[in-house]
Amino acid sequence: xxxxxxKLSNVTKSYYRDSLEIPVLTDIDLEISxxxxxxxxxxxxxxxxxxxxLLAGIDRPTSGEVIVAGENxxxxxxxxxxxxRSRHIGLVFQFYNLIPVLTAYENVELPLLLTDLSKKERRKxxxxxxxxxxxxxxxxxxxxxxxxxxxxxxxxxxxxxxxxTLILADEPTGDLDKHSAEEIMxxxxxxxxxxxxxxxxxxxxxxxxxxxxxxxxxxKGELN
Amino acid sequence: MFVxxxxxxxxxxxxxxTFLTILGLxxxxxxxxxxxxxxxxxxxxxxASAPDRLVxxxxxxxxxxLPLSYKEQxxxxxxxxxxxxxLWFGGIYVDPKNFFAxxxxxxxTFFQVFPEYLVPPGQMEAFAGERKAVIVGRxxxxxxxxxxxxxLTLIGTIxxxxxxxxxxxxxxxxxxxxxxxxxxxRWDYVDETMRETMPGRAGQVGWYALRIDNPNRAAEILxxxxxxxxxxxxxxxxxxxxxxxMSFIQMSGTIIAGLQVISGLIIGVILLVLxxxxxxxxxxxxxxxxxxxxxxxxxxxxxxxxxxxxxxxxGLGGAIGLILLFLVSKPISxxxxxxxxxxxxxxxxxILAICAAFLVGIVSALFPIARAVRMRIVDGLRVVE
Numbered sequence: 001x002x003x004x005x006x007k008l009s010n011v012t013k014s015y016y017r018d019s020l021e022i023p024v025l026t027d028i029d030l031e032i033s034x035x036x037x038x039x040x041x042x043x044x045x046x047x048x049x050x051x052x053x054l055l056a057g058i059d060r061p062t063s064g065e066v067i068v069a070g071e072n073x074x075x076x077x078x079x080x081x082x083x084x085r086s087r088h089i090g091l092v093f094q095f096y097n098l099i100p101v102l103t104a105y106e107n108v109e110l111p112l113l114l115t116d117l118s119k120k121e122r123r124k125x126x127x128x129x130x131x132x133x134x135x136x137x138x139x140x141x142x143x144x145x146x147x148x149x150x151x152x153x154x155x156x157x158x159x160x161x162x163x164x165t166l167i168l169a170d171e172p173t174g175d176l177d178k179h180s181a182e183e184i185m186x187x188x189x190x191x192x193x194x195x196x197x198x199x200x201x202x203x204x205x206x207x208x209x210x211x212x213x214x215x216x217x218x219x220k221g222e223l224n
Numbered sequence: 225m226f227v228x229x230x231x232x233x234x235x236x237x238x239x240x241x242t243f244l245t246i247l248g249l250x251x252x253x254x255x256x257x258x259x260x261x262x263x264x265x266x267x268x269x270x271x272a273s274a275p276d277r278l279v280x281x282x283x284x285x286x287x288x289x290l291p292l293s294y295k296e297q298x299x300x301x302x303x304x305x306x307x308x309x310x311l312w313f314g315g316i317y318v319d320p321k322n323f324f325a326x327x328x329x330x331x332x333t334f335f336q337v338f339p340e341y342l343v344p345p346g347q348m349e350a351f352a353g354e355r356k357a358v359i360v361g362r363x364x365x366x367x368x369x370x371x372x373x374x375x376l377t378l379i380g381t382i383x384x385x386x387x388x389x390x391x392x393x394x395x396x397x398x399x400x401x402x403x404x405x406x407x408x409x410r411w412d413y414v415d416e417t418m419r420e421t422m423p424g425r426a427g428q429v430g431w432y433a434l435r436i437d438n439p440n441r442a443a444e445i446l447x448x449x450x451x452x453x454x455x456x457x458x459x460x461x462x463x464x465x466x467x468x469x470m471s472f473i474q475m476s477g478t479i480i481a482g483l484q485v486i487s488g489l490i491i492g493v494i495l496l497v498l499x500x501x502x503x504x505x506x507x508x509x510x511x512x513x514x515x516x517x518x519x520x521x522x523x524x525x526x527x528x529x530x531x532x533x534x535x536x537x538x539g540l541g542g543a544i545g546l547i548l549l550f551l552v553s554k555p556i557s558x559x560x561x562x563x564x565x566x567x568x569x570x571x572x573x574x575i576l577a578i579c580a581a582f583l584v585g586i587v588s589a590l591f592p593i594a595r596a597v598r599m600r601i602v603d604g605l606r607v608v609e
Contacts, residue, residue, distance in 0.1 A: 053601075053602050058518055058601040059602045078523070090585030091519075093605065097514075099230075154465075
């Protein structure tokens, strides 16, 4: 029986515009086991990204518990949360969020700079991550010298370089052509099957979601 | 090391913008330094004043003369060591724009009271031995290509007529701040000519300069001198040499105040230039800062990145500005040497320029830092570049 890696209980999230409360997530209960590959789907504004942000510890619920890797992250202060994220979370974004003045190697090295690893150890990790995503020969290229698909692969290498507990991808194929999108989803699938990484992907693209083992639908802030 | 690399690369991300910002900073620092140097040059005469020297002039105005007979009476006042006198000649050399200061001086005493003007002994003897002799400053001689033995003529304005002179000496300054652009000739040359042509103007001096035995007694001695000539036809006003020089500077007080305001405004302008650049850069990089926060970068990392970049640009602009300042100060110094004999970049000016550049670097980074640090990660990630 695989262990439960993510457990959300009665999670609600509301935003406030002036005094007006805008509910985004309502009473969410969710359990995800280690090694799962889950796709969160739903129309725009359904709360997919908000849910992902709560799981990543970059946003806090209005109420409820968010337990990831055994830690109720809603109760951690900012400093502890930053440390927790660096240890447990690998994030992949729709627009890659690479630093344009850093090479692929340097971008992937970024998360390791806050660890105690030596330069030699960091190099080993970065080279491994880049070779997993098939960019071992593009380490010295800057983002502007790479295609969109390659940029996203660098972003994935950066997400896995510190061997996080959970990989969260927010519309990872949203800015890519069909062929590149297919490659990225295959890569994520491989990370899940080959490297046993737990992956949660937010997408509204059914083709992208096909690679996931579980598909959950969010609609108007409610999980179906 | 990584942070330094990222600071450097970030600074050069928009090369044209950074180049223009650095150029703006450099020009502003140079302008700031030049204005400060102008102000310093204005005060150079007063700063070079000797604390044991007093000046006695007409109580009515510097343009009124005093009788030569006062010399003996001043010498008798207790505490006075040496007394000399001088007059302002105001002649024209070839063209009015060739302005330089000309003084008729008592050849026996003037260089004792003003030992900062160094004249070789042989030249001093030649000066004393010839009525039309003149001793000129090294910079003045260089300016007009004069050498010892040259004859020259000044057209008198206060003392009418053509006045022939023979250069018998070239003095140098004891200190770097000593004026080397004056023209000292013998007072008795003017006096004897006046005696023949305008007897009513003979036996008059412009002012007395005197050395006292103890600078701490200056207040007491100057009061004694002025009391001595109370109710005479030519009442006196005695003051320290510094106060005397400052009275000339105060005539230009509004200009100096204006320059000081402008130098302050320049700092404000460079602050705005860099603040604008840093604000634009930080705004563009909000998603990057948000991402760095997601992977565990803390506020102090962002402070280092943004502040470091701002300081790097400000420091580079300041350094280039100082180099430019030194490069332009030499030709400017030569061009204005007749008005500002001592135009030298002071250490305090360099320190102020460096401090101004770094202050601008720090202040410019404050708003972008506050924005990046306070920004919620989710808000930052929502911004699309």
